[in-house]
Amino acid sequence: MRYFNTIAALACLTGIPALVAAQGAIPVLGQATSTETIQIAKKADAKKKAPSKAKAAKQPPPTPAKQLFGAAKSPAAMAARSIGFYAKGCLAGAKALPIDGPAWQAMRLSRNRNWGHPELIALVEKLAVEAKAHDGWPGLLVGDISQPRGGPMLTGHASHQVGLDADVWLTPMPNRRLSEKEREELSATSMLAADRVSVNPDVWTDAHVRLLKRVASYKQVERVLVHPAIKKAICTSAAAKQPDHAWLSKIRPIWGHYYHFHIRIACPKGSANCQAQPSVGPEDGCGAELDRWLALIKNPPKPAPGPPAPEKAPITLAQLPPDCGSVLASGQPPPAKETPAKQAAPAAKKATVTK
Numbered sequence: 001m002r003y004f005n006t007i008a009a010l011a012c013l014t015g016i017p018a019l020v021a022a023q024g025a026i027p028v029l030g031q032a033t034s035t036e037t038i039q040i041a042k043k044a045d046a047k048k049k050a051p052s053k054a055k056a057a058k059q060p061p062p063t064p065a066k067q068l069f070g071a072a073k074s075p076a077a078m079a080a081r082s083i084g085f086y087a088k089g090c091l092a093g094a095k096a097l098p099i100d101g102p103a104w105q106a107m108r109l110s111r112n113r114n115w116g117h118p119e120l121i122a123l124v125e126k127l128a129v130e131a132k133a134h135d136g137w138p139g140l141l142v143g144d145i146s147q148p149r150g151g152p153m154l155t156g157h158a159s160h161q162v163g164l165d166a167d168v169w170l171t172p173m174p175n176r177r178l179s180e181k182e183r184e185e186l187s188a189t190s191m192l193a194a195d196r197v198s199v200n201p202d203v204w205t206d207a208h209v210r211l212l213k214r215v216a217s218y219k220q221v222e223r224v225l226v227h228p229a230i231k232k233a234i235c236t237s238a239a240a241k242q243p244d245h246a247w248l249s250k251i252r253p254i255w256g257h258y259y260h261f262h263i264r265i266a267c268p269k270g271s272a273n274c275q276a277q278p279s280v281g282p283e284d285g286c287g288a289e290l291d292r293w294l295a296l297i298k299n300p301p302k303p304a305p306g307p308p309a310p311e312k313a314p315i316t317l318a319q320l321p322p323d324c325g326s327v328l329a330s331g332q333p334p335p336a337k338e339t340p341a342k343q344a345a346p347a348a349k350k351a352t353v354t355k
């Protein structure tokens with residue numbers, strides 16, 4: 001509801017005409033010339049204007065979009081559509097991944113981020129079932145997907161905004177149903193060895209390779225993001241040496257991602273305003289590119305000397321694709337001032353919120 005507050009009109013600032021105000025000062029000053037009168041008038045005018053400037057400067061900045069989307073507790077009941085880019089957009093008609101399935105459990109339920117485009121939800125479910133049936137993987141622990149209406153989040157994740165990104169833990173699912181508390185508190189297992197450029201053989205298994213190969217083999221999947229040490233483990237696996245290894249190019253190294261991997265699927269059909277990312281090239285990414293990454297992990301870039309760079313201003317609703325305003329407004333209760341009759345009118349709701 002905070003977004004209603006962002007529609008604030010500028011206060012109309014009126015002042016006494018400058019010369020009249022200055023003339024009031026002339027008897028006190030006694031012998032003011034006409035030039036002085038004008039100067040006094042200007043000063044008085046400036047004095048009158050000063051508070052207005054201060055007031056304008058105090059105008060609160062627009063509410064960050066992450067607060068608006070973070071507050072939306074339910075999906076927009078519209079046709080399913082990913083709108084914008086993975087890191088700057090929103091989601092209409094989201095579907096929830098059921099918190100329990102035949103081969104998965106959703107984690108961190110309090111975050112309410114088990115929402116995605118129906119195509120992504122179907123893919124995660126398929127991956128869980130197939131990996132359990134064929135890869136010796138006991139089931140998926142599914143982390144963050146998207147918020148009910150996508151959009152920027154209050155914590156973590158630059159992407160995950162359009163319902164096409166999902167995080168899946170690299171920790172195998174236990175053979176029992178986890179309680180809600182466990183799903184909040186259970187820690188994922190790091191796959192890294194102490195050197196951080198290779199995986200820990202105590203926790204890394206061939207089943208991980210099979211799982212990652214499976215997800216990267218799905219046509220809709222464009223990228224699977226993992227830590228460089230995991231990419232190295234994949235590149236050196238027997239699976240990578242088989243003739244058909246086109247899937248390998250989709251597994252991309254990135255910082256972090258040693259507790260979980262990140263699935264990104266392509267813009268689905270029917271999402272005209274979904275902005276695609278260039279697809280990965282044909283190279284398997286196991287040569288020079290991986291070497292560069294591993295060197296970076298060994299010697300991470302040092303922060304530039306001097307004060308830290310100022311924090312970027314958060315994305316506002318106005319910076320997201322225009323349709324995201326309608327996604328946010330859809331089905332939301334109107335502001336408290338509305339009468340019950342008006343509340344029932346969808347047109348009134350829309351008009352109030354799409355500013």
Ligand SMILES: [Zn+2]
Pocket residue numbers: 157160165166167261262
């Ligand atoms: Zn992610």
